[in-house]
Amino acid sequence: DIQMTQSPSSVSASVGDRVTITCRASQSISSWLAWYQQKPGKAPKLLIYTASSLQSGVPSRFGGSGSGTDFTLTISSLLPEDFATYYCQQAHTFPFTFGPGTKVDI
Amino acid sequence: QVQLQESGPGLVKPSQTLSLTCAVSGGSITSGDYYWSWIRQPPGKGLEWIGYIYYSGSTYYNPSLKSRVTISVDTSKNQFSLKLSSVTAADTAVYYCARVDGFRYYFDYWGQGTLVTVSS
Numbered sequence: 001d002i003q004m005t006q007s008p009s010s011v012s013a014s015v016g017d018r019v020t021i022t023c024r025a026s027q028s029i030s031s032w033l034a035w036y037q038q039k040p041g042k043a044p045k046l047l048i049y050t051a052s053s054l055q056s057g058v059p060s061r062f063g064g065s066g067s068g069t070d071f072t073l074t075i076s077s078l079l080p081e082d083f084a085t086y087y088c089q090q091a092h093t094f095p096f097t098f099g100p101g102t103k104v105d106i
Numbered sequence: 107q108v109q110l111q112e113s114g115p116g117l118v119k120p121s122q123t124l125s126l127t128c129a130v131s132g133g134s135i136t137s138g139d140y141y142w143s144w145i146r147q148p149p150g151k152g153l154e155w156i157g158y159i160y161y162s163g164s165t166y167y168n169p170s171l172k173s174r175v176t177i178s179v180d181t182s183k184n185q186f187s188l189k190l191s192s193v194t195a196a197d198t199a200v201y202y203c204a205r206v207d208g209f210r211y212y213f214d215y216w217g218q219g220t221l222v223t224v225s226s
Contacts, residue, residue: 034212043202043216044153050210087153091211095168098153 002026002090004099011104019075021102023088028068032092035064035073038101039084048073049091078104108133110203110217118197118224124190128203128217135184136161141206143213144177144188146199149221154199158206159186193224 003026013019023033031051036044046055048064051071061076075082083106088099114126128142135142143158157167159177167175176189190197200221204213 032211036213043204043219044213045216046212046214049207049212049214055214089153089212094166095170096155096211098155100152 001095002029002093002097004088004090004097006086006088006099006102008102009100011102012106013078013104014106015078015080017078019078019082019104021073021086021104023066023071023073023099025069025071025090025092029090029092031067032090033064033066033071034089034091035062036087036089037082037084038087044087047086075104108205108215110205110215112201112203112217112220114220114222116221116223118193118222119226120194120224121192124188124193124197124201124222124224126188126201126203126220126222127185128187129183129185130205131184135179135186136181139208141208142177142179142186143204143206145202145204145213146197147202147219148196148199156188156190156201195224198222198224 005024007022033051035048038044047058047062052064063074085101085103087101109131111129118124141158144156147153159165159179174191179186200219202219203217205215
């Protein structure tokens with residue numbers, strides 16, 4: 001299986017901050033990476049697919065980049081509703097695997 | 107707007123079979139552009155992909171669960187189902203159903219999730 005790691009595991013931030021989360025794959029996955037946001041008690045929500053494509057309806061303050069093994073999710077200016085846990089997911093090889101998550105809190 | 111809704115028992119005894127159904131509304135499960143998937147999340151932990159099914163009935167399962175998992179589809183009811191046999195406490199989790207883009211393999215619509223506890 002392709003192992004996904006994320007760093008940091010948690011980050012404390014304030015409204016208006018720029019936040020960057022890193023996701024690394026154990027082998028090259030080209031651009032087959034998605035990012036999800038999950039709030040407590042809710043299902044994950046798709047933010048980004050194919051590493052940098054913004055899902056319809058997702059605010060433009062969310063951005064994704066990277067290819068191969070290293071990827072980043074950037075929130076350009078944090079809003080109160082962005083405090084959540086963020087997961088990456090590789091879509092290159094079965095079985096699909098997720099990163100362990102990065103919690104963004106105050 | 108596609109909506110997915112999981113249903114099934116919230117408590118299952120050890121060694122028994124967990125059974126869940128996902129009802130799809132707002133779109134047809136026979137759309138050839140999508141797969142239909144199950145994902146689970148143990149309390150306080152990360153996400154694990156269980157497997158998916160195409161409307162034709164073809165499936166792919168996570169090898170870690172393959173010996174115990176069956177996913178089936180009922181196109182007449184626009185729903186798909188999960189069976190997980192020989193459950194233990196380690197199978198306690200929130201179970202989500204989700205739609206999978208058939209070309210880029212991301213999960214774009216999710217059900218709200220249902221907690222299944224394995225306990226005697």
